[in-house]
Amino acid sequence: MDSRINWVGLMTLIRREVGRFFSVYRQTVLPGLISSTLYIMVFGFTLQQRIAEIDGVSYTIFIIPGLIMMNTLTNASANTSSSMLQMKLLQQLPDILTAPLSSLEISLAYIIGGTVRGTVNGILVMLLGIALVGLPLHHPLMTVGFIIMVSWCFASMGLLLGQLADTWDQLAMLNNFFLTPLSFLGGIFYSIKMLPDWAQTISFINPIYYMINGLRFTTIGVYDSPPFISFIMALLMTIGFSAAAILLMQSGKKIKQ
């Protein structure tokens, strides 16, 4: 085998990554749908009675883009980070590292696997929103495109962290101390305009705020910051995390001795 790209190898690893999470869909797909349904019922339907419309949109519909984003990014990052760490801990990684696959191909396969999971989860929550409360889609193609880009971005971040992590505890710390708080503080359940000035300023350094803001624009057409800033932030983060994950893989620092 001397070809420039090992296409069969790349596609095989993608199929493995996608097949891996679909084979345990009860852990990887259903929980997001169930928790989103609960959020919509508990927060949406109950608080809607007490909270006036936000930017002309009912409260239940307002929170759905945030829920889509939270599901998208947590699933995308969880797929790559857990798969990479699991392969390290269960001695599966040598099978890939000793095969004629380049670091770029391995990285892309992991990232695409995570992107598929993030996108599937995001779109399922979006469909749930459409079915339960008639979520509008102002820009359907941009919505799907943005979900795919954010999935890619966080799948890359997950791959980076999966390579760096040595224990499950370290990965859990990422979720519990960073992703979940940043998602909640990124404006899933509120418009940052409802916050005091100092809290608004803090929100602007939270990258997840831009993801939610961008998706809120493509779906229900409202936003707190100009949508192009959200897309630029998402694009820059996608490029940054992808490059970091691929370069770390190429260096082999945390996966080879």
Place this chain on the structure above:
Amino acid sequence: MTPAIKIAGLTKAFGNTQALAGVDLEIAEGQFYGLLGPNGAGKSTTINILTGLVRKDAGSTAVFGRDTVTDFRFTRSQLGIAAQELSIDWFFPIEKLLAFQAGYYGITEKQAQPRINELLERLGLAKKRESRLRHLSGGMKRRYQLAKALIHDPKIIILDEPTAGVDVELRHELWDYLREMHQAGKTILLTTHYIEEAELLCEEVAIINEGKIIKKGNPQQLTSELGRSGITINISGWKESLNSLLAKYTCTDCDAGRLHFTMRNPEQALPEILKILVTNGVHIHRVEMEKSSLEDVFLSLTGKGIS
């Protein structure tokens, strides 16, 4: 002829530990080669560098004359690796895992299916094709490991302690299969600390200790050159005149009732010693011949045992 594997001046340190201190190795195509040494000698590090799992500090590694770092697509496709550590997978049946493994080497699932069937059948795993790895016994996992190494029909097979922890029956089964593959023209590099395995299977061995190859050669040559074979004979009717007749043999532990000679080739010396004793009226009660092994070779080279 280009060697199947060529390793030159290979060094590797893990922190302050010098794992490899200049390893040189050349393995001809079709050879059954053993890398023999105690745990921690550098066997796994050597093959892990060859296969791309460990980054070398210095030196070169080549497969069929092509560098394993710059030409990794070619070199890795020539190698089939059965690692010492058994991997675990929770998600897929072993048939699917073999299809994935073939895919990494550029073989589509459809192309790989006949080979998967053949290997599962030959290695006694056909009935377990739908089983997850965690449901296989230790022996079956070891056989799966071998199937995985062979799925892309590599020219060179690298086996890192392939029989570590397996029962005697399976060990013999695996040996038979390795001989079969060797007869089919495969180049085999085996790392082991089982003396018997190296002596039975390998045409050439390299003995590695503390990151250095300390001796290379044919196992029989090495044992005759460096081994400590001997002959012990229990007798009655000893005569002082025999001292001069047996002077050319080294009698290391002798008295009137027991003679013990240390030598490299006891098979050659035994008839003559017996003839001298019998023709001089000595009664022979018992003869024991101790065959030398690679263990003795290792002992004589390093002053310690291999296992």
